[in-house]
Amino acid sequence: MAHLKPLRIAFFGTTSFAAWHLYTLAHLSMHQIIAVFTQETQVSTCKSFLSLYKIAKKYNISLFQSRTLSIADIIYIVKKIDVDLIVVVSYGLILPQEILNIPRLGCINVHGSLLPRWRGPAPIQRALEYGDSITGITIIQMDLGIDTGDILHIMPCKIFPKDTSHTLSNRLMNIGSAMLFQVLDQFILGTSTLMPQNSTYATYAHKLNKQEARINWNLSAIQLERCIRAFNPWPISYFQIKNDRIRVWDAEVSNQNINNYSSSASILPGTILATNPNGIHVGTGSGVLILTMLQISGKKITSARDILNAYKEWFKPNSVLE
Known part of the structure; x- marks a missing residue:
């Protein structure tokens, strides 16, 4: 050339x-x-x-x-x-x-x-x-x-x-x-x-905004997992505990359904169903989402295992995430 x-x-x-x-x-x-x-x-x-x-x-x-x-x-x-x-x-x-x-x-x-x-x-x-x-x-x-x-x-x-x-x-x-x-x-x-x-x-890809990054637990686990990946590295999906914003950097959809975690007929979306070293298992509008990599405001991105070691009282089973 x-x-x-x-x-x-x-x-x-x-x-x-x-x-x-x-x-x-x-x-x-x-x-x-x-x-x-x-x-x-x-x-x-x-x-x-x-x-x-x-x-x-x-x-x-x-x-x-x-x-x-x-x-x-x-x-x-x-x-x-x-x-x-x-x-x-x-x-x-x-x-x-x-x-x-x-x-x-x-x-x-x-x-x-x-x-x-x-x-x-x-x-x-x-x-x-x-x-x-x-x-x-x-x-x-x-x-x-x-x-x-x-x-x-x-x-x-x-x-x-x-x-x-x-x-x-x-x-x-x-x-x-x-x-x-x-x-x-x-x-x-x-x-x-x-x-x-x-x-x-034709479809239209609307501009991202910070508001849509707040996790809506009424959505399905599949949809939330997609959003978490789509909003990484910005604006990063998050939920609130008290006044703290918890960012979610990685999650996966559980292959168990909600009935495997609880016998209750109605569980509010956002309810913590279980915690273990693999992650924090949360009920959604359909299915269970496992939160695996999290970040508390002002802290580093860490695994759910390390978050649970330091902040176990924040993630008690049956509590509801905002």
Whole structure:
């Protein structure tokens, strides 16, 4: 590919998922990254390797904090730097048509699902929450809609039973960055093809919020276990004991039903049915959830066995968790 002319690219992204794509582009590709636009704040990510600020600094790329710029400012900058293509990866803001029109090759987006399933800001988390067995990466040519553009490349990825948003994101980042290189090659060679999405199958992945992380014990054990994995590493599922927030980092569904724990006909969801070194067994709206890795506010993440050794009086059988 040495004889081919590298593309001049502006990169729009905000999360660590975006940062990995920027890193691989800057570190491994022949293309010129002319500018980075991000909503990421420098302070909050200074400890992370996957920081857009660190990558931009390391590779001497101009970085623009898009929260402090107007759309008119961004349009002015993108026009001035004369890019062939804009690459967008989990940026968090919709780009207006005026920006989409500027680059010669338009704008492309790397999205963490098999579009049209899970359009929107939280595709990885919602795929886990809803028990999907497969997801993937889709690269689209952007239009004005939210993840509605024509497909340039699509690649599936299996979801494993113990995947969290963290582990699944890591696999999808590697797939996405490899796919991005292929799509950029196709642009240079003039071989890219577009496939329209079938909107009949579209679903929307709503943005996560902290409120939904509070465990609703009326849900089934299966649904709660999915939520715990989907909300790891953020916002982390939790329940309350007195004034303490107990975060749940890992759990499993018991293969025993509630009747095996108690002869009572009606047990309130959230009732502790048993405790043992394997975990804290809690009744739900349907089935039993075993809490295995917990974190008390201000403490480290620890196994249920260690939590029970230190805080046994908090987890007495027949008490009800909030």
